[in-house]
Every structure is written in structure tokens, then in C-alpha cells.
Amino acid sequence: MTNDDFAEIAGVVRRRSGIVLTSDKAYLLETRLGPVLTKFGLVSLAALGQRLRHQTEEALERSVVEALTTHESSFFRDGKPFDHLARSLPRLLASRTPGKPLRIWSAACSTGQEPYSIAMLVADAVTGRPDSRVEILATDISAEILQKARQGIFTQFEVQRGLPIRSLVKYFRQDGTKWKILPAIASMVRFEERNLLKEFSGVGQFEAIFCRNVLIYFDAATKGHVLEALARRLSPSGVLYLGGAETVLGLTDKLVPVPGERGAYAVAAQRAAA
Secondary structure, eight states: OOHHHHHHHHHHHHHHHOOOOOGGGHHHHHHHSHHHHHHTTOSSHHHHHHHHHHOOOHHHHHHHHHHHSOOOOOTTTTSHHHHHHHHHHHHHHHHSOTTOOEEEEEESOTTTHHHHHHHHHHHHHTTTOTTOOEEEEEEESOHHHHHHHHHTEEEHHHHHTTOOHHHHHHHEEEETTEEEEOHHHHTTEEEEEOOTTSOOTTOOOEEEEEOOSOGGGSOHHHHHHHHHHHHHTEEEEEEEEOOTTOOOTTTOSSEEEOTTOTTEEEETTSOOOO
16 A cells, blocks of 8 residues: 555545544554555555545445444543533523423544433433423434444443443443343434534424534534534534643634533533533
8 A cells, every 4th residue: 555545545534523633643553544445445555545546436436434443442441520410401402492302412423332321311300301302413424333332232332331220221221241231221322324524404403412532523613513513513502522631722712611511512602501
């Protein structure tokens, strides 16, 4: 694979997903694109680069991006954002407009652990409040990953990563050697294929948005573009949750840190209550 071949593959990934692949990440192409080469009858990464250079193929480009997108996830990952949401849910539920649902968005939801974690917190919060309506939208760029997320089936290893035993017993049932989320929790989440680089048409407004451990793969301009788009989708009292290594500082003036909370941001015009 020549530098030009690498640049062609990296260019497709950046254009379609915003992910920046630098030359030190060339090993990812070697380790992840083998199945793509086999699927499309290509003998090498060089052949892939040349084919991408000379013709546009939606299916091939999509497969390349899906193979090179990181889908690391776990239940209640990093803890603090979920702790903050759990504390905020009573206020958010009480302050919502009568007749309207509380809406939460899990952007880049990967294999589903994040939106299902949110759903379990919501289920705990609405116990005894039959009038409470909550909608959880979960989106990802990868159709293949979304298919797995919709199934709501996890291995023993996956449920042992961050899921409290109380939640496992309460909200899952054992299915052979695996664990399946209960229908009551699964039904709270709607999965959609969406690209964070595209216009968020039709998604509406949200009281909470999780977009965690995604911006780290983007360049500064793309980070700013995505953050401003997300800010427009937050309700005035809403909260945006980012990953621990991510920030809005220097990227947008539409969002400000929630005092005392790591990774939580509010709309600048009206800070969310912590």
C-alpha cells in the first residue's frame, strides 16, 4: 500500500464520518479491512485504494467506514454522566411541558449499552409516576452495529463491564449463555441510522444529549460544527454529556460547562441546573 492508497482510504473515512486517520494509524487498515477486501474481491489494500480512487461505490465506502469506526462501549461507562442524569431526572420530569415527553438522545450509541443504561435510569426514576413519558433516541453511523444494538443481547463479559448486579437481575433475563434486555426497557429506545456530519433534520429538541468519546476522532473544525449542531438541539435547560477527554472550550461559545460536573455542558444562554 502506497502513501497515496492510504490517503485515498483515509479521505473516504474522513469525508463520510469525520474520523481523521493519521499515518501512524495505518495498522488499523491492516487489521480491520481484511473482511472488506474479501467481500469485494480485492487482493490488497493497494487494490482497495485504487478502486476508491477511480470509482464511487456507496456499498464499498460504507463497508470501509464501518470497519474503521471504533465501537468500544460498556454499561454506565465512566459513571459520572449517568450519576448526574440520575440526579437530574426528577427535575427534568417535573419541569416538562404537560403532555410532552422527556426526550434523551444517545448519539453514536454503538452496540446499545449507553441508551440501555439511560433507559434503566429512567425506569427507576418513573417508578410510581404513570403519567411520565420518556423517549430515548439512539443513533449511530453503522447499520451493522445498530442491528446488534436493537437485539439487546449481551455476553457475560459485556454485562460484567459496568452493569450493577441489581440492574442485571432487574432488567435482563438469561438467554442461554447470554443476557437479553427486558422488552419494557428495550421498547423505550428507538434506534436510527444517522451521521453526525449531516443535518439533524427531524430529530427535535432534547433535555439531555449523550455524545461521548466521539469528538476525539475529529479535527477541530469538525468538532466545532458538531457541537454547534448539538447545541441547537438542546432545550434551554438541557445538558450535553461528552467524554472525559472531550471539551467545548475553544470550539464553540454556544455551550458552557455545568459547574462542578466533569463532561457536562449547558446551553450558554441559560445554564442548566446541576
